Structures are given as structure tokens and as C-alpha cells.
Amino acid sequence: MEEIVQFRLMTVEDIDQIYKIEISSFTIPWSKEAFFNEMTTNQYAKYVVMELGDTIIGYCGLWIIFDEGHITNIAVLPEYRGRKLGDALLKQVIEFSRSQGIKTLSLEVRLSNEVAQNLYRKYGFKAGGIRKNYYVDNHEDALVMWVNIDE
Numbered sequence: 250m251e252e253i254v255q256f257r258l259m260t261v262e263d264i265d266q267i268y269k270i271e272i273s274s275f276t277i278p279w280s281k282e283a284f285f286n287e288m289t290t291n292q293y294a295k296y297v298v299m300e301l302g303d304t305i306i307g308y309c310g311l312w313i314i315f316d317e318g319h320i321t322n323i324a325v326l327p328e329y330r331g332r333k334l335g336d337a338l339l340k341q342v343i344e345f346s347r348s349q350g351i352k353t354l355s356l357e358v359r360l361s362n363e364v365a366q367n368l369y370r371k372y373g374f375k376a377g378g379i380r381k382n383y384y385v386d387n388h389e390d391a392l393v394m395w396v397n398i399d400e
């Protein structure tokens with residue numbers, strides 16, 4: 250399906266919609282307050298939202314520290330998954346990161362999350378190590394992945 254999505258930076262007005270995506274996507278969801286703090290007090294945080302009409306259908310967070318970017322979370326509303334939209338969102342975030350002078354991107358992903366790992370590998374992310382017992386709900390390990398986007 251061909252879909253025209255638009256991208257822009259997240260604002261505090263988006264938090265209610267973002268929270269719906271968050272609770273439908275993660276077993277340890279961030280609170281609305283956490284997003285509010287990201288928007289208002291974290292000078293390193295930039296969040297990209299993906300919209301279809303008036304509906305936010307995905308978002309991706311980034312912490313920018315000098316020329317390094319760390320992806321905090323990426324999610325697409327469940328009913329919109331599998332339509333290349335997560336792909337479009339990550340591509341957009343990589344382009345945005347380049348425009349900010351970022352040279353490397355990193356992230357953590359559950360070892361069991363094959364879907365997300367496939368997406369990251371598609372954009373050149375490589376396994377960089379394991380963080381043991383990273384997730385507090387089931388003590389699952391995190392795979393650290395990174396990519397050089399300065400090419």
C-alpha cells in the first residue's frame with residue numbers, strides 16, 4: 250500500500266498520541282512524564298514523529314551527544330506495521346542525524362526482537378556487544394548495535 254506520511258519533530262502536544270503507541274509497543278513503556286521531560290528538559294533529546302493525516306503512527310527518539318546519536322526508542326502503531334513505515338521512519342532519522350553532524354548511531358535491542366534487528370541490519374547496524382540483564386521485566390539481555398553514517 251502506498252502511503253503518504255509526513256515527518257516532523259515531536260512537541261509536548263503530541264504526548265497523548267505518542268503514549269498510545271508506547272503502551273501498545275513496549276512491555277516497559279515510558280510514562281507521559283518521561284516524554285514531557287524529554288521535550289522540556291533534555292537538551293540532548295530530539296524526537297521525530299511520523300504522521301498520516303492528523304494521526305501520529307510512529308515515532309523515534311534520539312539523544313545527540315556531539316557527533317554520536319543514540320536511538321532511545323522507535324515504534325509504529327501495531328495496525329500500521331509491516332507496511333515499510335518503520336523502514337521509512339528509520340531512514341528519515343538517519344538522514345536527520347546526518348544533517349545534525351552525527352557520525353555514528355547506536356541503540357539497544359532485545360535479543361529476542363528479530364523484527365527490529367532485521368530493520369536495523371537493513372540500514373547497516375552491526376552487533377557491538379551484549380548488555381546482560383538489561384531489561385528489568387524478564388532480565389533479557391540487550392544487543393548493542395551501531396552504524397557509521399559518516400560515509
Ligand SMILES: CC(C)(COP(=O)(O)OP(=O)(O)OC[C@H]1O[C@@H](n2cnc3c(N)ncnc32)[C@H](O)[C@@H]1OP(=O)(O)O)[C@@H](O)C(=O)NCCC(=O)NCCS
Pocket residue numbers: 274275322323324325326329330331332333334335336337357358359362363364365367368371
Ligand atoms: C520494529 C518496528 C518499528 C518495525 O516497523 P514496521 O513498520 O513493522 O517495519 P517495516 O514494515 O517498515 O519493515 C522494515 C524491516 O523490518 C523487518 N521486519 C518487519 N516486519 C518483520 C517481520 N514480521 N519479521 C521479520 N522481519 C520483519 C524487515 O527487515 C523489514 O524489511 P523488509 O520488508 O525489506 O524485509 C515495529 O515492528 C514496532 O513498532 N515494533 C514494536 C516496538 C519495537 O520493538 N521497537 C524496537 C525497539 S529496539
